Amino acid sequence: xxxxxxxxxxxxxxxxxxxxxxxxxxxxxxxxxxxxxxxxxxxxxxxxxxxxxxxxxxxxxxxxxxxxxxxxxxxxxxxxxxxxxxxxxxxxxxxxxxxxxxxxxxxxxxxxxxxx
Amino acid sequence: xxxxxxxxxxxxxxxxxxxxxxxxxxxxxxxxxxxxxxxxxxxxxxxxxxxxxxxxxxxxxxxxxxxxxxxxxxxxxxxxxxxxxxxxxxxxxxxxxxxxxxxxxxxxxxxxxxxxxxxxxxxxxxxxxxxxxxxxxxxxxxxxxxxxxxxxxxxxxxxxxxxxxxxxxxxxxxxxxxxxxxxxxxxxxxxxxxxxxxxxxxxxxxxxxxxxxxxxxxxxxxxxxxxxxxxxxxxxxxxxxxxxxxxxxxxxxxxxxxxxxxxxxxxxxxxxxxxxxxxxxxxxxxxxxxxxxxxxxxxxxxxxxxxxxxxxxxxxxxxxxxxxxxxxxxxxxxxxxxxxxxxxxxxxxxxxxxxxxxxxxxxxxxxxxxxxxxxxxxxxxxxxxxxxxxxxxxxxxxxxxxxxxxxx
Numbered sequence: 001x002x003x004x005x006x007x008x009x010x011x012x013x014x015x016x017x018x019x020x021x022x023x024x025x026x027x028x029x030x031x032x033x034x035x036x037x038x039x040x041x042x043x044x045x046x047x048x049x050x051x052x053x054x055x056x057x058x059x060x061x062x063x064x065x066x067x068x069x070x071x072x073x074x075x076x077x078x079x080x081x082x083x084x085x086x087x088x089x090x091x092x093x094x095x096x097x098x099x100x101x102x103x104x105x106x107x108x109x110x111x112x113x114x115x116x
Numbered sequence: 117x118x119x120x121x122x123x124x125x126x127x128x129x130x131x132x133x134x135x136x137x138x139x140x141x142x143x144x145x146x147x148x149x150x151x152x153x154x155x156x157x158x159x160x161x162x163x164x165x166x167x168x169x170x171x172x173x174x175x176x177x178x179x180x181x182x183x184x185x186x187x188x189x190x191x192x193x194x195x196x197x198x199x200x201x202x203x204x205x206x207x208x209x210x211x212x213x214x215x216x217x218x219x220x221x222x223x224x225x226x227x228x229x230x231x232x233x234x235x236x237x238x239x240x241x242x243x244x245x246x247x248x249x250x251x252x253x254x255x256x257x258x259x260x261x262x263x264x265x266x267x268x269x270x271x272x273x274x275x276x277x278x279x280x281x282x283x284x285x286x287x288x289x290x291x292x293x294x295x296x297x298x299x300x301x302x303x304x305x306x307x308x309x310x311x312x313x314x315x316x317x318x319x320x321x322x323x324x325x326x327x328x329x330x331x332x333x334x335x336x337x338x339x340x341x342x343x344x345x346x347x348x349x350x351x352x353x354x355x356x357x358x359x360x361x362x363x364x365x366x367x368x369x370x371x372x373x374x375x376x377x378x379x380x381x382x383x384x385x386x387x388x389x390x391x392x393x394x395x396x397x398x399x400x401x402x403x404x405x406x407x408x409x410x411x412x413x414x415x416x417x418x419x420x421x422x423x424x425x426x427x428x429x430x431x432x433x434x435x436x437x438x439x440x441x442x443x444x445x446x447x448x449x450x451x452x453x454x455x456x457x458x459x460x461x462x463x464x465x466x467x468x469x470x471x472x473x474x475x476x477x478x479x480x481x482x483x484x485x486x487x488x489x490x491x492x493x494x495x496x497x498x499x500x501x502x503x504x505x506x507x508x509x510x511x512x513x514x515x516x517x518x519x520x521x522x523x524x
Contacts, residue, residue, distance in 0.1 A: 002288050088290040089240060090298075111287040 003112035004092040010079030028102035047080035134256025139228035154187035245280040349407030352393035356413035359386035371512040427456035478507035
């Protein structure tokens with residue numbers, strides 16, 4: 001089994017979903033997470049706050065520099081993520097497909113190089 | 117053992133057996149790079165031994181056995197390889213050191229190549245990467261050959277192949293034939309790779325070897341998946357198109373359109389094989405885009421000359437093709453059949469509807485010019501020919517268009 005990161009690719013601009021729409025999406029996401037758990041592949045899921053809530057720490061000589069804001073500003077950002085433990089890419093793509101159907105946004109499926 | 121083989125014989129055997137060997141070794145070793153290294157080692161041994169000893173009766177089996185033995189030697193020297201060595205040793209009994217010719221490796225090989233096809237053509241790889249990997253691993257083409265064929269710098273092609281193999285390993289693209297339920301999703305990706313190789317080879321006279329390689333891959337797929345009508349349809353389409361190659365060029369090297377070709381020069385053997393495949397498809401009655409395009413070519417191939425072409429049949433097939441694979445270029449080809457059945461005015465109405473979407477496509481204007489000329493609207497026809505000329509840089513296209521304009 002291998003770990004895969006499923007990232008929700010969220011547009012920075014444009015109209016966010018209305019409250020009732022959001023409720024529907026969250027309902028589908030909850031169902032999907034349950035299906036992942038039953039299939040024994042689910043490791044972690046979460047939705048992220050907006051990129052402008054981010055803080056970046058970086059080494060500068062012996063110091064660590066604290067910077068307000070996201071590392072890079074892009075037209076899309078990772079709005080949420082799921083980590084699954086799947087036998088191969090075909091299995092991971094199956095859950096990625098289910099995720100994009102549930103959320104309505106593109107999903108990037110990326111393998112982990114290592115995981116504990 | 118036969119007599120000492122020529123180097124051409126050895127080269128041909130190596131090309132034929134390469135994909136088979138890499139496929140089997142990939143299963144045994146669980147890694148494409150290790151498999152390729154092992155097969156390269158085995159080829160080196162073959163090239164030193166076969167010229168003196170002769171080609172073994174089962175060269176594929178000999179290569180696989182030798183490659184696996186070399187791979188095990190390599191892995192034993194390499195601590196990281198211990199898991200893989202255990203796997204390779206577990207998979208099959210160690211080969212007889214003295215007589216590799218006795219090893220029979222034919223059994224699971226059939227499925228191995230099909231696994232390799234679906235791995236190389238996985239939808240998670242971009243189409244150019246799929247094409248490069250398929251030619252490299254299944255076709256046994258060297259990276260510089262593939263780079264030349266696709267007019268890409270060698271370093272770019274090498275990088276493309278390395279990146280694709282790395283993704284297969286890192287993302288764990290499975291080495292597996294998809295389940296029947298997934299096949300309708302996965303098969304078109306495989307067929308697209310083979311057809312792209314073919315059209316690249318067909319478009320340019322100097323790249324005939326690419327067309328030949330595509331047909332070889334098409335035959336392999338037809339052998340591995342004889343029950344998939346689209347696989348047979350693709351092979352039929354390629355054979356019927358390739359059959360016309362001898363008639364596609366005039367003595368002065370200029371291109372000859374289908375309507376003006378000397379049909380006696382078509383390759384009768386390829387036509388017969390293509391027609392037979394189309395008949396097999398028809399019996400299955402599960403039409404798809406490749407089968408329909410093959411059937412259209414079959415109607416052309418069955419007509420002794422242009423005048424006796426069954427245009428009603430060609431129109432009906434285009435109607436079906438438009439239903440399963442709608443596209444403006446299919447609609448344009450259909451308009452050509454409409455011109456032959458319902459006359460140029462009806463066809464022109466269709467072409468004019470497509471004009472906006474296909475404005476940049478020179479053939480839209482070329483077809484329009486022909487219809488206008490047949491309707492006696494000569495000035496407009498000449499304008500349309502100029503529009504076509506302004507939209508293509510291909511010397512063959514331009515020569516044909518200029519000849520038509522000069523005829524007036």
